[in-house]
Amino acid sequence: MDASMLFGGMSVMLAFVSTALLVRSLSAVTRGTRDAAAAVQGGAGGGTGWLAWRLRNGFAPVVPLAEALLRIARVRRFASEAVRLLAERRYLATERSLASVALVGCVALALAAGLVTQSAVAATAVVACAVAVAAVLVSSACDRRRDAMREAVPEVLRSLSACFGAGLTLSQTFSQVAGEVRGPLRTSFAHAAHVLDTGGAAQEALTALKADAGASELAFVAVALDVQHQAGGSLRQVLDAARDSVEGELALRRSLKVQTAQARLSARVVSIMPFALVAVFSLVSSDFLTPFFASPAGYALLAVALGMQAAGVFLVRRVLAAGAGS
Numbered sequence: 001m002d003a004s005m006l007f008g009g010m011s012v013m014l015a016f017v018s019t020a021l022l023v024r025s026l027s028a029v030t031r032g033t034r035d036a037a038a039a040v041q042g043g044a045g046g047g048t049g050w051l052a053w054r055l056r057n058g059f060a061p062v063v064p065l066a067e068a069l070l071r072i073a074r075v076r077r078f079a080s081e082a083v084r085l086l087a088e089r090r091y092l093a094t095e096r097s098l099a100s101v102a103l104v105g106c107v108a109l110a111l112a113a114g115l116v117t118q119s120a121v122a123a124t125a126v127v128a129c130a131v132a133v134a135a136v137l138v139s140s141a142c143d144r145r146r147d148a149m150r151e152a153v154p155e156v157l158r159s160l161s162a163c164f165g166a167g168l169t170l171s172q173t174f175s176q177v178a179g180e181v182r183g184p185l186r187t188s189f190a191h192a193a194h195v196l197d198t199g200g201a202a203q204e205a206l207t208a209l210k211a212d213a214g215a216s217e218l219a220f221v222a223v224a225l226d227v228q229h230q231a232g233g234s235l236r237q238v239l240d241a242a243r244d245s246v247e248g249e250l251a252l253r254r255s256l257k258v259q260t261a262q263a264r265l266s267a268r269v270v271s272i273m274p275f276a277l278v279a280v281f282s283l284v285s286s287d288f289l290t291p292f293f294a295s296p297a298g299y300a301l302l303a304v305a306l307g308m309q310a311a312g313v314f315l316v317r318r319v320l321a322a323g324a325g326s
Contacts, residue, residue: 058097059104066099081142125279132272148183157243171196267316
């Protein structure tokens with residue numbers, strides 16, 4: 001009995017060490033954002049090393065399966081967000097290559113956990129934990145990116161107003177804003193300025209600005225810039241009014257974020273902890289889930305448990321949707 005408990009404890013440690021290493025690698029890739037100068041000037045080179053090469057090229061044998069998964073809207077959206085985060089860290093990847101790398105990583109993790117624990121259920125639970133934690137990391141990184149964009153919008157509007165008041169051209173304005181603003185929006189304005197400097201039309205630059213920024217607060221600004229570029233006129237009053245509106249909205253978002261902090265933490269616990277507990281108990285006792293597969297009633301109870309888990313996550317996300325502001 002003591003030996004089996006010792007083996008179970010070692011199995012737990014080894015399996016979750018491998019999961020932690022995978023999650024730590026993803027966290028190191030998705031943590032933070034690059035400044036615009038690094039993204040624009042050095043973006044062509046991208047990251048170096050085996051990981052960077054593999055992210056660019058993926059694993060050809062599993063590409064068809066990756067493409068099949070990407071047909072699911074939620075998976076494609078998750079992959080698209082992860083690709084954008086990787087690009088800001090100067091790791092070039094496509095949705096297809098990243099999905100193939102993730103699939104191979106999940107298979108490798110499942111094999112390692114299965115060899116250690118001799119349990120297919122435990123291996124599946126460990127992979128589910130890794131996927132859930134990875135999803136939380138990417139979602140958190142995207143939330144931080146959106147928050148950084150929104151926080152920079154008043155400064156952007158103030159800079160735009162000053163530039164247009166000084167009579168600068170659209171290209172000069174974008175370059176000036178890119179030099180003054182910090183965070184993800186710096187990359188967006190640097191890209192728009194680069195489009196104009198290389199002979200692109202103003203409409204093309206404004207379209208690129210809206211696509212890169214992804215901040216709804218700047219969508220109407222891009223439209224106003226387009227109208228001003230075509231018809232002329234002063235935008236200072238419009239930009240000043242927009243800045244006051246955005247600052248009020250940001251204050252409301254901060255208040256909502258503080259009030260929903262506990263609920264957001266509960267949502268993450270509800271999403272991850274069941275898989276973690278199943279993995280731990282399965283590692284300690286390999287026949288922990290055997291009763292669920294021994295009779296039709298067991299299968300029914302397992303389906304009910306999974307359905308309640310999915311319903312709980314869905315309901316918590318719906319409750320938090322108003323405060324998320326995404």
